Every structure is written in structure tokens, then in C-alpha cells.
Amino acid sequence: MRGFGPNTLGLVNTATGLTTSYFATKAMLKPGAIGVAAQSGIFVGALLRYMSSMEGLELSKGLGLGNKMDVNECDALEYLARDDQTKIVVMYLEDLREGRRFLDIAKRATKEKPVLLLKGARTAEGARASSSHTGSLAVEDSVLQGAIGQAGILRMGSIEELIWTLKGFRTMPLPKGNRIAIVTYSGAQAILTIDEAVNSGLKMATFLPPTLAKLSEVIATPSKASNPVDLFPDMMTHGFERTSTKIMEALLEDPGVSAIIFISFAATGPEPYGPVASMVKESASKPVFFSLLGTRDDMEACRSFLEGMGIPCVPFPETAARVISHMWRYTTFKEQGEP
């Protein structure tokens, strides 16, 4: 007989429809592929509510570990790693009770599926609050950082980064390299994205001659037909639909492009994005993220539209760069067995 908690909001198993939590919603019980274990009480419930309210982020299992008197992070990871329904593992932890065992289990787990970690109590003050919260002991964060990286665990900087990384893994194939291409209406946003991509370990793709030739059919200005590809104002000649699909086709076919970020405007509703989004959906050869800036309502409409097609649409494109970088790190780890 094993025990969870104390201080847990309970369990959710969408394969059987079991829940021991009063906090469960209907969406939370819809079977999905994401297994979550959290060393917390109420947080896991609220996080699962939030996650499962987003298309594609349905759960397999939800485990509230609470204060881990018996079942701890190792047991949870071992269980989720073996669980066939679970394709991605998410953990919120404040400490590691059995550090070495956890890393051994993680090394095997990350060969099979991505493990995303949100770690609380990084600072001394956070650890102090944690010790009264779940009775955690402080771990030097830099030591932990090295160890979890070696085990192939992907560390999330924030709840928001966690959500978008999940979206990336759930909806897009893994990148085969770390070279990104950017398509943009806005030089400024492309530059902010390049900065973030480079700081996250990605590189800008150099296009092959056939790609350049194809791009030049719709983008007559040579500097705008290189990476980042700047739609404006050349696309006035051929219109948005032909220009955007031609560019996307060229970039999807270029083996030197590992992932694509399409930055544009949410100015006239989502419909103009239909053809280029359909092309992305059909290809499924490399990760593609959209990011469309405009009024909040227009952005929301575009996000819903693309999300309905299973394509991630981030509010700001820098987020896409961070997500692609996590996905690329996972590809490398899975293939080489070492970071």
C-alpha cells in the first residue's frame, strides 16, 4: 500500500475516468497525452485546469504529490515514463528527495519521451518558503541545473514557457537541426526573435540556391528574399496568399531550414492565413510557429483559428524561438544519448 501527500489535491487518470480530486473539470478528464506530477497542493489542480482548457493539452494522468511522505518524484517519473498513454511528462518540483535515483530514472525516461521541469525554490528565499510549504530541503540550483541537463530534462523558465513548449511538442514534429528561418512583415519583431533564438542556442539558416530562386518569384528585392524573409512591400505585387504559400513551400523544402517562425499581423482577421496554414498542416515535416500582432481581439481570433488547425500561434515570436530551442535540445539528447 502506497500513499500520496499529505497536502495533495489528489489524482486524475483520464484512461479510466478516475479522479480523487474535487478540483477536476470536465476538460481535465478528457483523455490526452500529457502526464503531470506536481509537488504541490492546489497548484497542480489550477495548472491542470489551465492546461486542459487549451486545445491539444489534454491529460493522461495528473498526480498531486503534495509533501511526498511516501510516493515521491522518482516514483512519479518512473510511472509516467512507463505509462503508454503519456507521451510527454511535466513536473513541478521544489526539491529532489532521491537525487541520484531521480536522475537515473530521468536518463531512461528522456530516451522515450520529453520531460519538462518547472522548478520552484531556486533562491534561498524561495527555499525558505518551500520548507514551510512542502518541507523541502534546499538544493544549490547550479548543481541541479547541470545534473538535470545531463539527464536530458528540459527546464522551463515559467508557466507560460511550459505551456508553449507543450504545444510545440504536441502539435509539431521535432526539428532535425538548429537552423531557423523567419518570415516577417516586421523587421523589428524579426530582430527581437533572432536575438532570442541566438541566445537560446539556435542559428539562422542559410538558404540553398533553389530556395533563393523560388523566393525571388514573389520577393523581388534580394535583401528581403534572404533570411529573415521580409514580405513587405514586395508581396503587394502578388498578394498575400500567393506570396505566403510560395515562401512557405520554399522553406519547407529547404533541408537547411530546421524550423520556421512566421511573424505577421492580426489586422484583418485570420482568414488570409488559411492557405499557408493548410500547407503547414499537410507538410508536417518541420516545426512551424505563427505569431500575429494586432489588437488583443484580433490576436485572439487568429490564435483560435490556427489552434483549431493544430498549429501553434504564440502571442510574441520570441516565445517560438525558446520553444524550438527546447525541441532541438530534446532531438539531440534522444539521438546522441548525451547533451
Added chain:
Amino acid sequence: MRGFGPNTLGLVNTATGLTTSYFATKAMLKPGAIGVAAQSGIFVGALLRYMSSMEGLELSKGLGLGNKMDVNECDALEYLARDDQTKIVVMYLEDLREGRRFLDIAKRATKEKPVLLLKGARTAEGARASSSHTGSLAVEDSVLQGAIGQAGILRMGSIEELIWTLKGFRTMPLPKGNRIAIVTYSGAQAILTIDEAVNSGLKMATFLPPTLAKLSEVIATPSKASNPVDLFPDMMTHGFERTSTKIMEALLEDPGVSAIIFISFAATGPEPYGPVASMVKESASKPVFFSLLGTRDDMEACRSFLEGMGIPCVPFPETAARVISHMWRYTTFKEQGEP
């Protein structure tokens, strides 16, 4: 005769209703207090659309600097610093054409109003893209970082951070110190927020005896009546309304508390937050941010409700810590004249 651009989307002056941009929306022309200058073409237009679609973020002036052949960042900052309608200045820049002059102007400007900077082309790759975008020359980012900090300019990490920092300055008073208090339903979220606050230069407040006495009236568990104040499960005894208002009253009155982050759940709609939000609105003595986690729709409903009352409600509480840290840095700079 002075010229803007080339490669500019034009100008907006909400005091006179003037716009030279085809990109302007009705909301963008509603008079407000935020002056924006951006070294970009289309980005400034899209950014202004997004900003002005949010309550409290209406514009005074919008200046598309484009490639800055004549009017540059110095002229723009000097103008916005002197403009009475403008209470906060926002700049997106890829380079500084006249670095020393810019810093001199900034030093005077930041005595009067906050200046928020989003800087593109931080990396060599970003700078390369920028040189074909607006013809910018690369500046070593670490050199720039020191100089802008000394001039009291607040550097934004992302568009999202910019938006929430604007919300903070527009709706809340400046903090008088760097000691924050956290009220929470969720130990885990409090801990993530403490980590971020400490890494941003904030500290946890120690409550005075009268505060502790008042908190103990609704929170019977001593460890939960200290900072962070944990509502659950003690509030079951007195109900959410009495518990939340009593705690807020105690924290608003404690002179050792400079700012408050209230972390809770968006589970049952925004109404339960009415009484505690009204208290915050009436007091206006220190910055208070709410962050309510739940399904996306519930979170949106809570945000709208609180935003309608002029109170910032961030999606995730770590953001509030970063915003308070920017506001505190500005207080210090304004008072001491040195960072």
C-alpha cells in the same frame, strides 16, 4: 523643416487627432498618456494597435522613426520628455545614432517620467538583420546596458514585459521600498514568484506586530500568517470575503510592505474578488497586482473584471515581481538621481 523616416508608418497625435498613418485604429486615436517612438516601419503600428486595445494604455503620441535619416531617437526622446500629455515614454530602438546626446537627454527625461526601452539587435545576428532593416550600426550590448541603466532608463526584456510594466505605472502608485508581500492560495506559485522577485532585486517584507495580530484574526496557523500569507485552508472558517479583505487591510497598513502580489484562483468567476479589489482601488497607497490561475476563459473573465476597476491582473504572478522591480528601480532613480 524636419523629416521622418524613410521606412516609417507615420505619426499619431491624439491631442489633435492627427494621424499620418493608414494603420491607425479608433482606439489608437483615443487620447492617453503613453508616448511611443520606434525605430521601425510596421512594428510601431502593430504595437500601438495592441497597446491601445488594452484599458489604460491609450496613447499621447506615436512616432514611427523608421531609418532615422533626419529625426532620430534623441529628437524623439527630447520631444516626448517635454510633451505635457505624455506621462510615460516607450522606445523601440535598434541603435543609438548619437549615444552621448541620447544619454544626456535621458538623464533629464527620467527625472520627470519613466522611459521604457525595448532594444533590438542585441546579438551579432540580430545586428546583421538590423543593418539591412534600418541601417543600424552594431553597439556592444553590455556597454549599452551600463549606460542606459545610469541614465535611469528601464530596459524591457520582451513586448509582454513592456505591456505589463506600462500597466503597472499607469494604474498603480510607485512603491516606496523594495519589500513585497505575497498573499496566496498556492504555495507553489508563491515560491515561483519569490524566486523571480529575489532575482529581480526585491526582498520579502517582514511584518510588524500589529500586522501579525490582524492576520491572526483570520489565519489561525502561525506559519501561514507570515509572508507569504497562505489563505488555505484557514479561510474556510471566515469565508473568502472577510479573509481576503482583512489580510489586504493589514498589508496595506504595514509601512514595511512596499507592494503586494495576490495570487489566487480563477475558479468561480471574478465576483468574489470584488470586495478586496475595491479596497485596493480606494487605498491607492502601494502597488497591488492580482494573478488568478484557472481555465483560460475564467482567467480572461477575471482579468477583464479587475482591469475594469483599474487593477492589473497578470496571467502569471512572476510577471508582477518583474514589474514591481522596474517600478522600484524608477522610484530610486527619481529620488536619488543615481541608480
